[in-house]
Amino acid sequence: MAPPTRRAETRPGVRRAYVETYGCQMNISDGEIMQGVLAAGGFELVDRAEDADVILVNTCAIREHAERRVLGRVGQLNRHKKDRPDVVLGVTGCMAQRMGAELLERAPYVDLVLGPDAYRGLASAIRRVRPAWKDVGSAGSGRTGTGGPAPGPAGVAEGDQAGDAGDGGGDPAGGASAPRAGRMALPVLDRPATSGAGWSERMGTRFRPELAAATESAVVAGGDGAERLALLDFGPHEDYEGLEARRQGGATAWVPVQRGCNYRCTYCIVPYVRGPEKNRSADRILAEVRRLAGDGVSEVTLLGQTVNSYRNGDWDFPRLLRAVARVDGIRRVRFTSPHPSDVTEDLVDVIATEPAVCEQLHLPLQAGHDRTLKRMLRRYTVEEYLGKVALVRGAVPGVALSTDVIVAFPGESEAEYRATVDLLREVRFDDAFLYRYSPREGTPATRMDPTTFVADEVAAARLADLIDIQRSIQADIARGELGRVEEVLVERPARSDGDMLGRTRRAKVVAFPAPPERAGDYVPVRLLSTTGATFRGEEVRAGASQS
């Protein structure tokens, strides 16, 4: 058993906060915003729950199984309240929005429930549930100790359908299913997806989409008279402008440009827990990117639920992408996740012509048959999707494509599933995130004819089959890349001793021998071997042949 670790001493007037984030990149980005709010509010950020006076679990919209696990994790964290009863335990994010005040009932030790639009008021909400902490900030200063995206392994993701991630659940830039909390290794939850069984009718919080857009907040008195709080208001204009996110540092950064989603894919909970699309002003996005570049960031990923539907005043997404790509000091730009319907010739032209925009595109497919796409309300046909693929491949030679697919959507016949298989074989994606449909209460798909739901064993078999097929395609593509020399942005130590991990412009993950001081460097690396999902390589020294 590991020796107990000593809890750091608390200084008078200083309260410490810990944020543990689960889910998609949008949620990770929200975790950075929360940390910024806490730091600005005088809380000191720490890397361990045991050191914290405020413990926040930042959740994605979760399917039932994963939701239970998150609740289990919150219950586990409650042990800190047993030793230190004044610890504030909070749940934030999409699960918080979806469950609302019911969370306060189901988990009586939870003090705070905050939906995704309530983070601006986080510090004041904490003071509201702990009025005695009004001195917070008088002696302390927030520091950046946690947060920031910790890239996970690349490869075929598998599991139930992506939840809050919606499109782009399959984080092509490195997986997003593990909780993020500084550099700690924490338990990995399943990829998020949601169903809503077991909700409390008594509390009147059963999820109803028509209510999700309504203003709601609740204050519940705790047994000892302390306030417990659920803040779930949707802020139609809340884009967290003016708040400084606390990032982990390093050469890469996520920049949210959009919140919410105006699409209504029938399986997806995002529009109901994150509200309609809101786009930040281009001026402010560009100012943030310039600041990041000044701080040493050279790669940015623009983030939005359907990022390429971005529009603000005269700015559309191609214009924004081009402007970001031209910021001094920015050497690489990525974006996730685009909706296929918003992939335009203008956008492809920017990818093709702006040297900083990486030759990589995540293009969520979801299904390879028109009937399934229609039931999903994806708003494109297979032919239109293939047209977008051809457009991109024609303009950007060698572009790496990744995708998301949901199998066993209600009503998916064997022929429809086979069409998806055929499409994967035809397009040959460099990477794919494959899920099995998982119903989420409140979404239209749950109201489809139950007799059309695909049997569990069939769904499991389809997913396993598709994973095999995609793995084989991916391994074949990867083997074809061996011997190439690629520019790798070095990010962090690999698991193997003495290796560093980085990404190529085409988002391939490469490990190669290098000291930790090389983090942030751009290094030419020859690809020597592959697992199919990742590569091992060696640095090509100046003067050596790169052929």
Ligand code: SF4
């Ligand atoms: S585009 Fe569809 S899948 Fe993506 S976030 Fe919006 S509703 Fe969900």
